[in-house]
Amino acid sequence: MKKRIYISLILYFFLCFSNTQAQQLNGFVYDEQMRSLPGVNIHLKNTNTGTAANLDGRYIIKLSEGSNTIIFSYVGFISDTLDLTIGKGELLAKNIILKSNSIELPEVIIYAIEISEVEKIIREVIANKMEYLKKIRNYIYDAYTKTVLLVPSDDSLRYGGVLQTLSKGYYQYPDKFQEVILAKNQTQNITEANNIFSIGKIPNVLEEHLTLDNERIISPLSTKALDYYSYVIIDTSYLSNQRVFNLEFAPKNNNLPLFTGKISIVDNAFTVAAVELSGEMNIITKDRQKIIIKEKFRQYDNMFWLPVEVFYGSEVNIGIPGIPPVYFNQTSLISDYKINDSTFSYKFDKYILKQSVLSSVKTDSLWQIKQTIPLTREENAEVRRIDSIVTNANFLTSIAVGLPKIYTAFNTLPITNFNDFYHFNRVEGNYLGFGLDSKKEFEPATFKLSLGYGINDKEFKYYTFINYSLFNNIFSPFVEIFDRLAIVDKFYEYHVFDITYQSIFIKNDYADYFYTKGFNAGFTILFNDYINSSISVSSERHAAANNNTSWSLFNKGKQYNPSFLISSGKINALTFSLEYKDLKYYDLGFTKTPDYSNNFTALRLDYIYSLRALKSDFSFHQIHLDINRFQKMLPYVNLNLFLKGGVLLGERINQFKFHLPGNYGTFGSQSLFRTISSDEYLGDKYFAFFVENNFKNTVFNLLGIPFFKQTKYDLLFFCNWALLQGDKINPTIVTQQQTDNYYEVGCGIGNILSIMRLDFTWRLSKQKTNNFVISFSSAL
Numbered sequence: 001m002k003k004r005i006y007i008s009l010i011l012y013f014f015l016c017f018s019n020t021q022a023q024q025l026n027g028f029v030y031d032e033q034m035r036s037l038p039g040v041n042i043h044l045k046n047t048n049t050g051t052a053a054n055l056d057g058r059y060i061i062k063l064s065e066g067s068n069t070i071i072f073s074y075v076g077f078i079s080d081t082l083d084l085t086i087g088k089g090e091l092l093a094k095n096i097i098l099k100s101n102s103i104e105l106p107e108v109i110i111y112a113i114e115i116s117e118v119e120k121i122i123r124e125v126i127a128n129k130m131e132y133l134k135k136i137r138n139y140i141y142d143a144y145t146k147t148v149l150l151v152p153s154d155d156s157l158r159y160g161g162v163l164q165t166l167s168k169g170y171y172q173y174p175d176k177f178q179e180v181i182l183a184k185n186q187t188q189n190i191t192e193a194n195n196i197f198s199i200g201k202i203p204n205v206l207e208e209h210l211t212l213d214n215e216r217i218i219s220p221l222s223t224k225a226l227d228y229y230s231y232v233i234i235d236t237s238y239l240s241n242q243r244v245f246n247l248e249f250a251p252k253n254n255n256l257p258l259f260t261g262k263i264s265i266v267d268n269a270f271t272v273a274a275v276e277l278s279g280e281m282n283i284i285t286k287d288r289q290k291i292i293i294k295e296k297f298r299q300y301d302n303m304f305w306l307p308v309e310v311f312y313g314s315e316v317n318i319g320i321p322g323i324p325p326v327y328f329n330q331t332s333l334i335s336d337y338k339i340n341d342s343t344f345s346y347k348f349d350k351y352i353l354k355q356s357v358l359s360s361v362k363t364d365s366l367w368q369i370k371q372t373i374p375l376t377r378e379e380n381a382e383v384r385r386i387d388s389i390v391t392n393a394n395f396l397t398s399i400a401v402g403l404p405k406i407y408t409a410f411n412t413l414p415i416t417n418f419n420d421f422y423h424f425n426r427v428e429g430n431y432l433g434f435g436l437d438s439k440k441e442f443e444p445a446t447f448k449l450s451l452g453y454g455i456n457d458k459e460f461k462y463y464t465f466i467n468y469s470l471f472n473n474i475f476s477p478f479v480e481i482f483d484r485l486a487i488v489d490k491f492y493e494y495h496v497f498d499i500t501y502q503s504i505f506i507k508n509d510y511a512d513y514f515y516t517k518g519f520n521a522g523f524t525i526l527f528n529d530y531i532n533s534s535i536s537v538s539s540e541r542h543a544a545a546n547n548n549t550s551w552s553l554f555n556k557g558k559q560y561n562p563s564f565l566i567s568s569g570k571i572n573a574l575t576f577s578l579e580y581k582d583l584k585y586y587d588l589g590f591t592k593t594p595d596y597s598n599n600f601t602a603l604r605l606d607y608i609y610s611l612r613a614l615k616s617d618f619s620f621h622q623i624h625l626d627i628n629r630f631q632k633m634l635p636y637v638n639l640n641l642f643l644k645g646g647v648l649l650g651e652r653i654n655q656f657k658f659h660l661p662g663n664y665g666t667f668g669s670q671s672l673f674r675t676i677s678s679d680e681y682l683g684d685k686y687f688a689f690f691v692e693n694n695f696k697n698t699v700f701n702l703l704g705i706p707f708f709k710q711t712k713y714d715l716l717f718f719c720n721w722a723l724l725q726g727d728k729i730n731p732t733i734v735t736q737q738q739t740d741n742y743y744e745v746g747c748g749i750g751n752i753l754s755i756m757r758l759d760f761t762w763r764l765s766k767q768k769t770n771n772f773v774i775s776f777s778s779a780l
Helices: 002-017 107-112 115-135 360-369 377-391 395-412 496-505 698-703
Strands: 024-030 041-044 050-052 058-062 066-073 080-086 091-093 138-153 156-172 176-186 209-212 215-218 229-239 242-251 260-266 272-278 288-300 304-316 326-339 351-355 422-425 429-437 445-454 459-468 475-487 513-526 531-544 569-581 585-587 592-594 600-610 620-634 637-650 681-694 714-728 737-752 756-763 772-778
Touching: 024 066, 041 058, 041 288, 041 304, 050 058, 050 304, 050 326, 115 229, 115 242, 156 326, 156 377, 176 360, 209 288, 229 260, 242 272, 288 326, 377 395, 422 496, 681 737, 698 714, 714 756
Parallel strands: 024 091, 176 351, 351 585
Antiparallel strands: 024 058, 041 050, 041 066, 066 080, 138 156, 138 326, 156 176, 209 215, 229 242, 242 260, 260 272, 272 288, 288 304, 304 326, 422 429, 429 445, 445 459, 459 475, 475 513, 513 531, 531 569, 569 600, 585 592, 600 620, 620 637, 637 681, 681 714, 714 737, 737 756, 756 772
């Protein structure tokens, strides 16, 4: 008893005298039957500060010292106002009872109402929304996000973790957005680095599309909403003394990925006061299904209705047998909006989400002063249970909990990737080495070093890269010094790990090699977040690389490809490159992932110039162009276009020639020929065009195909064509030049286990014995 009193006194004095403890009001919100009202909006009058009640109806709101007026509002209830004066560091409690104010329409009106009346409301919203959205030039907000992970346990769901983040969001018309995570808190079974859950870009049903993962779903208030959705009025109610029409809507075509749900429209303003979106039946993304979104809005500056609370619910199932799904319930509170600030000058970059590094003292201070939603009684109990399990874990549990921490810690080590430590190919055999990477430790300078030895070719190799960024990364001089094994055709994306795997287990080393020793020095100019250019001078000496091993675990009777014939000698060259890429990214701290939910264009131009006047043994020009356009047009029209081309002028040097990219290994992109399993043509001029459309699961739903209907599997159609002028490949001799057309068509099933695809391809030109190929590859 004395111990409890002693602890209570310590806590009392701490709360009274702590400089970071903010004064606050807390309590519960009930209806007239004393039932809890979750989600009630609570805000300070004449400010943009507010919070919301949790599922128990409990709320906590941080207040300014002195007089405060707090308003409690909820759709269908009469708003209540509370005036109080609070002292510095004071904690007050007050329960609130809200009275119902819903006005149900008579039954005969609900069933007799003409659809034109409902359409009139929707058309008013659509007519007003473009001008309304233009008026929101910019805003900044604070956000609190709580994510609850639920995992199956017997016949019920059990908590797998509770994660909380504080973040700040920035928006500028028409589509610039960035969110910065400032502070994190999570149960002990989850590392801070893996707590990446924040509100993200706030869903806005007034926009044409709502983005979920990589999907763009037609909004129930898009310009063409009446072509896709049907609506009915349920009743009318009031919110903050303004009349609200409550509607239900449903898809006109259940084969399309569309929402069902409810939406509340403010009379006269014809904007949104609340919305509930359900995609449980029709919407399945690459990672999630059973999607539910709920939003509540509040009026700001007597004009703008902006979200103050957002709820996401979904199930994540990667589709591997034996691995149960994980359920995510995420609630976000948005407060302290600053709207149309004339001094707004935030600098956006290519990241949608960023991680901010704050000291523990600053993080603790943020949790004290920022608005949050309190954990429910159940959530608090589960946090204590999970933390207790981790604290008192046995050996196996400790290993399971510690694996993510080990992975995160490994990623922060100053080392390069696995391939610099070990790889295998037919030239080096087993390669052993190490690699160092300074990463962000010495910014603005970066440094990379790899050093190793090939067991079978008995050669030491090294690679050194030094870069120094000046003028806020606008100008970056660099130098590379190397003596290494290089791969022919640097414009094809080879995966060293895949070559190792294919060589050891399948005896398929599909790359061609040569040795190169020298340096490359130059500079990169960053024009903006999407455009950069580099100029460099290089001096290299190339030498042939011979096969030095025939070893493989399996297929011992199979032979590796013969050694590749190159033009040995010294090459001094000037290189110019220009790159444009308007793809955005998520910076998750431990990795950066691209955002494929929006359209993007990527372009890269490379030019290499080598002359004997530069004391080079060869005189040639090489130009290469690579263009990629990704275009989402309709739910079932998601086009990915690739245009590639190159020309080698002057002396025709084998190691600078082009080959048609084929389906050589396990990891492949969309810009390759699936019926080419090994190099068939080598050329000094080539042009290739790849087009693929992802129908998503729309066709499967429309045709009612068993197993595929209402699943996350994608239906893909593609057509590839190339024109190549060059030699029929025989790498040990020179053959006569010829010009060839090559084309193929096919279909595939994508999103298998989230990262795999199965393709069926027909070779239509240059046919051989087997012109139909089934390939299974990874999109990693």
